[in-house]
Amino acid sequence: MxxxxxxxxxxxxxxxxxxxxxxxxxxxxxxxxxxxxxxxxxxxxxxxxxxxxQIDILNEFPFTFSEEATVQVCEKQETRCSFLTKRGVHQTGMWLYECCCGEPVMSFDCSRLDNTWDLGSTLCPCNEPAFTLSKHLISWKEYYDWRSIPLHSPVALLLHWPLTIYYATQLTQVADSGSLTSGINGKLHIHYLGPEKELLQLYVFSELHALFPHMDVHIDLIGPSIPQHRDGERIKLSNYAHCLGTDCVCKSSVESGVHTNDTSAVTLQLWRGLYHERYTDIVKDSYPHIVIAPNAGIAAYSSWLPTIELIKDMNIPAVFSDYCEEACHLGARCISSVTGFPPNIPIQLNPFRQPIVVENNALFIPCYSNCFLYGMSKWSA
Known part of the structure; x- marks a missing residue:
């Protein structure tokens, strides 16, 4: 503070x-x-x-570790490091950047992409779900039940990235009284703006196989944090991130190099730079169905202004998230000022926000990664 x-x-x-x-x-x-x-x-x-x-609502999660990860971290009785250490994942694999002792994002190297949860098979989604979803997920409890994961598992700390993507697509459907994922020929193209720490956790996006079954999901990740030598690199996530179990079925799929659901695909492509500067190169092969900007901080960076104008001209759905409601309020006001259109997806709490509080906040209000969402389903009548 x-x-x-x-x-x-x-x-x-x-x-x-x-x-x-x-x-x-x-x-x-x-x-x-x-x-x-x-x-x-x-x-x-x-x-x-x-x-x-609204603090109590912000801190409300279904996990057995909820008080430890919220109130106790806020009151400095616990830290992110101590939380991760107790669960055996401190400074390991995809968990490396979840505390202050993780390596810098700019040093990440996709050639050593971590594809393991560093957890036992019962604690993580390392293979196909038992059944396909029959309704939209609207809570962490529903997701954990669907994937048969116990509520003491910490995987939500990483899965908030793909689950926020999933929920953002549902928001645009509700706001537009339609379906974003219908009528797109089994393909979903997402432009994902400003990735940072998730660049060290790319394999969590393989969960999109389960969240969007029978669909090819292509995500262009665009931002200045992507190293120059990785600009343009394409990464195909053929399998789920696997567990530590030696006899788990996820190991056989990893060895074969083929995802068990051969009707779906998840592909990531990296682009270094600002969106409005790289847009022409990107849309040659990938025109988006939706733009998603996690933890955007729109009001804090002037570079967002030409990007917002570009998204408005594209007239496609756009969903932004931020660490707290006030940051979303300032961002929404900025969008209204630049475009003349107030967001028609109102500011709302993200049920799939990361369930561990951000340390050393500027405010006494608890902050969470991807905490609140808002955006536009359409930019014109």
């Missing part, structure tokens, strides 16, 4: 122990910094007060 008035010209006098008496979401090192910040804070104070009232 840092002083909300930290960048107002004068140096902080100590730790931020003085909280705003009304919203209690921000804190200051001194009375003078609180007074200086009021001209900025007064417009957001009431909103933050309302958001603080």
């Amino acid at each position: 840092e002083c909300a008035g930290k960048r107002l010209g004068t140096r902080c006098t100590g730790p931020p122990t003085r909280r705003c008496a009304r919203c209690e979401a921000v804190a200051y090192c001194s009375v003078s910094h609180q007074i200086l910040h009021w001209r900025d804070h007064k417009e957001e104070c009431e909103r933050l007060e309302e958001q603080m009232e």
Whole structure:
């Protein structure tokens, strides 16, 4: 936690122990910094007060570890490192970037793509589901039940990436009273903007085999965090990420190199740069059905402005997520200002947000990766 008035010209006098008496979401090192910040804070104070009232809902997860991963991390009784260590996955494989001691994203190397959960077979989705979904999933509990995973398994910490993609496509269907995945000839093209830590967890996207059965899913991941030497690389995820069990059926599919559901495919392609700069190259082979931008931070980066204008001109569904409701509010306001269209997918809590709180937040409101969603199903009438 840092002083909300930290960048107002004068140096902080100590730790931020003085909280705003009304919203209690921000804190200051001194009375003078609180007074200086009021001209900025007064417009957001009431909103933050309302958001603080929803803390219990934000922290509500069905897992046996929920209190440990939410309240105890917020109160510094636990850390991400201690949480991962207790489950035997600290600094291993796809879990490497889930705490502050993970390696930098820019050093990632797809030639050593990790394709294991580092967990036993009962704790992870390492092969085909027992049955195809008959309805849309709307909670982590429904997903875990469907995949027969016990609620003490931590795999949701990584699976929030593909499940957020899945849920975003459902949101555009509901908002548009139609079906995004119907009438697209068994193929779903997604433009995925601004990937960072998921670049070290690419094999979790193989779960899209189960979430979109009998469909070819092609995801173009575009962003400046992709190393130059990986620009344009294509990665085919033929199998599910596998478990540690030596006799599990997932091992036979890995050895054969063929996915058991031969009517589906998941392909990733990497593009270095900003979306509006690389768009012409990308759409030569992959025009999107939907744009998805996880943890977008639209209001924080001016580079989003030409990208938003481009997406509007394309007139395709776009879904954005962020770590907290306030970031989504600022992002939605930015979209409205640039395009003249307010988002018609309202800001809402993502049921598939990552179930462990982000450490060292700027606010006292708990933040989660992919916490809230909003966007556009259409950009014109």
